[in-house]
Amino acid sequence: MAVNQAQMTPGNLATAIGGASQLERKPQTYWSMAIQSLRRDRMTLVAMGFLVVLLLLSVFATPITNALVGFGPNETFPENAFAKPYIWPYIKWRVGMDMVTAPTILGQTGGKIYWLGADQLGRDQLARLLSGGQVSLTIAFVAAGISMLLGVSVGALAGYFGGIVDDIIMWFINTMVSIPAIYLLIIVSAIFSPSPITLTLFLGLFGWFGTARFMRGNVFKVRSLDYTLAARSVGARDGRIMLQHVIPNSIPVIIVLTAIDVGALILTESALSFLGLGIQPPTASWGSMLSRANNFLFLIDPATGSYSALHLLVAPGILITLTVLAFYLIGDGLRDALDPMLKNKS
Amino acid sequence: MGRYILRRLIQAIPTLLGVSIISFLLVNSAPGDPLVLRTFGDPNITDVDREIMRRQLGMDQPLPMQYISWMTGLAVRSGNVIEEFERTGSACTFIGVLNTTICDKGGGILRGDLGTSIQTKQAVWDRLVERMPATLELGTAALVLSLIIGVPLGVLSAVYRGSWFDNMVRFLAVIGQAVPNFWLALMAIFLFGVVWGILPTGGRQTATLTGDTDIADKLWHLILPAIVLSFGSLALFSRIMRTETLEVIFTDYIRTAKAKGLPMSRVWFVHALRNSLIPMMTILGPAALGVLAGAVVTETVFTWPGMGRLALDAARQRDYPMVLGAGMFFSVLVIMGNLLSDIFYGIVDPRVRLS
Numbered sequence: 001m002a003v004n005q006a007q008m009t010p011g012n013l014a015t016a017i018g019g020a021s022q023l024e025r026k027p028q029t030y031w032s033m034a035i036q037s038l039r040r041d042r043m044t045l046v047a048m049g050f051l052v053v054l055l056l057l058s059v060f061a062t063p064i065t066n067a068l069v070g071f072g073p074n075e076t077f078p079e080n081a082f083a084k085p086y087i088w089p090y091i092k093w094r095v096g097m098d099m100v101t102a103p104t105i106l107g108q109t110g111g112k113i114y115w116l117g118a119d120q121l122g123r124d125q126l127a128r129l130l131s132g133g134q135v136s137l138t139i140a141f142v143a144a145g146i147s148m149l150l151g152v153s154v155g156a157l158a159g160y161f162g163g164i165v166d167d168i169i170m171w172f173i174n175t176m177v178s179i180p181a182i183y184l185l186i187i188v189s190a191i192f193s194p195s196p197i198t199l200t201l202f203l204g205l206f207g208w209f210g211t212a213r214f215m216r217g218n219v220f221k222v223r224s225l226d227y228t229l230a231a232r233s234v235g236a237r238d239g240r241i242m243l244q245h246v247i248p249n250s251i252p253v254i255i256v257l258t259a260i261d262v263g264a265l266i267l268t269e270s271a272l273s274f275l276g277l278g279i280q281p282p283t284a285s286w287g288s289m290l291s292r293a294n295n296f297l298f299l300i301d302p303a304t305g306s307y308s309a310l311h312l313l314v315a316p317g318i319l320i321t322l323t324v325l326a327f328y329l330i331g332d333g334l335r336d337a338l339d340p341m342l343k344n345k346s
Numbered sequence: 347m348g349r350y351i352l353r354r355l356i357q358a359i360p361t362l363l364g365v366s367i368i369s370f371l372l373v374n375s376a377p378g379d380p381l382v383l384r385t386f387g388d389p390n391i392t393d394v395d396r397e398i399m400r401r402q403l404g405m406d407q408p409l410p411m412q413y414i415s416w417m418t419g420l421a422v423r424s425g426n427v428i429e430e431f432e433r434t435g436s437a438c439t440f441i442g443v444l445n446t447t448i449c450d451k452g453g454g455i456l457r458g459d460l461g462t463s464i465q466t467k468q469a470v471w472d473r474l475v476e477r478m479p480a481t482l483e484l485g486t487a488a489l490v491l492s493l494i495i496g497v498p499l500g501v502l503s504a505v506y507r508g509s510w511f512d513n514m515v516r517f518l519a520v521i522g523q524a525v526p527n528f529w530l531a532l533m534a535i536f537l538f539g540v541v542w543g544i545l546p547t548g549g550r551q552t553a554t555l556t557g558d559t560d561i562a563d564k565l566w567h568l569i570l571p572a573i574v575l576s577f578g579s580l581a582l583f584s585r586i587m588r589t590e591t592l593e594v595i596f597t598d599y600i601r602t603a604k605a606k607g608l609p610m611s612r613v614w615f616v617h618a619l620r621n622s623l624i625p626m627m628t629i630l631g632p633a634a635l636g637v638l639a640g641a642v643v644t645e646t647v648f649t650w651p652g653m654g655r656l657a658l659d660a661a662r663q664r665d666y667p668m669v670l671g672a673g674m675f676f677s678v679l680v681i682m683g684n685l686l687s688d689i690f691y692g693i694v695d696p697r698v699r700l701s
Contacts, residue, residue, distance in 0.1 A: 174360075180680060183642075183657065191377065297547075310536075328523065
């Protein structure tokens, strides 16, 4: 059997299974196979779609705010504090279910349309969610970029040089992961008062350890593989082996790690901002919006007897959850698409 | 086994040193001159006094010397400076051969002195110890909860793979890791505490004059924060148990167990669980510490009087010694936890000891 296989060139294999026409099928590359596999993954596609919409909304936050809201995310109208979301009454009005509520609300707010309601200062929640999304997503993407860059290069260095360099790097990483990340971030934001830029830097600087560990392991793994041995035998130098074999071999996992990392960073940033150690008011971020809502949990609107801050509590939380979920799902989907071996396992 | 434990212990030392170095550097980069903070508003202290104090505190020394002094509470100076130091009440010895004076200033990290809180002037260590029971109570409750729910969920999910139950568990596991813990806490307080009013909205017990209540009241207060805190690790446990159970489910010994007519529950929860639990051992240590770290947020939202909230309040008030003390304390816990979980893993799986 083994002899038989060895004798089969692709040509006579194709003839053996049904004519030369089989060969006209385009040879598939790794990436085209990955894309094909992604196309079949409905969950990941939905997540990607959600993310694209979210990114577009964030990029065009200002024009969208201008068109839908008419005033900025930090403009306050105290007389409209805790205005209810206008969207439900509006829908009921348009379909003719309730012809009274929507116009009444419009009258109360002085003609201002709060699609998703207003906060305690009468700022528009939709505008704040949009600009908060801009802030949160930018921070997460930039921080993920920093931590990937650091993680890949430091990990590759450790794996490439080995020996004492590796020992020192691993010692540093082991030390840093021993300090719980949330404490590290609390400490540095207490010492250096946070701005969006320093926050991004800290998140990036404290986020690369896992990637570096993975990268280091992968360098060791790939260096012991046969094709590296082959490359070495034909005279390739270390630098070439790193750039041609080790790093490309790691790219799929790095992509997966990055997607999951962005999600995790959004969670961390929102938690820090919620705790008052991240984005500072009046700049909106999803986490800090919830930190305000926290103070109004018990508040009841005397006119209707309903909870005044319900919309302030629900909207940012759902948005954070869905965004993080989207990144995690994309990470999972990419892992399935990029690592066929892994997929067959489960 | 003894050698394995010893090796692991020795491996922990550089990490502990590293944590102490980083903490020291952070202490040093904290804004504000500690000397000014210490003597603030005291009219009897002149700049000359400050200069002397600065020398006595060793703040004129190079950083590595300051680090040693910070760690051990010992001050090392060249020359015979016994007199200058003994005025402050430090015990000193002069070693003639090396021409150095070694003084015991007292304190030092190694002797469990994490410094003094700027806010309350209490020892950082005392404040941490005072808050520890509350955090341990909450953390243990959350961990136990996530184990007794997460493990069976994962096993059943693997047994009934592909069913609606499996899909639901997997979906919940992803949601559980994506939902921000603080929002979950807020929603739980809002629904159970405010809207339905069936559970307390925060605190560890009902406020009473004597300051003490019965155990039922304490458990009552524990329910909501423990459930919220357990969510993340519950999701993690169920996911890992599912994967691990899938690994063992097709092995020969499971087939044998089935073939000899054992009840299915026994096959899954005794034969399969035993082996799929082993990888859980490695994750248990880090997961426990993840719970402790998550407690910062949960404790804050539920006004739970634990260490996490203590550290956060300290950070908000810029009480650096307190924040750093708490951070260092947790880091030591992390290192110990990893050590224990490694040793435990070595006991359960002898192969680990050899590598």
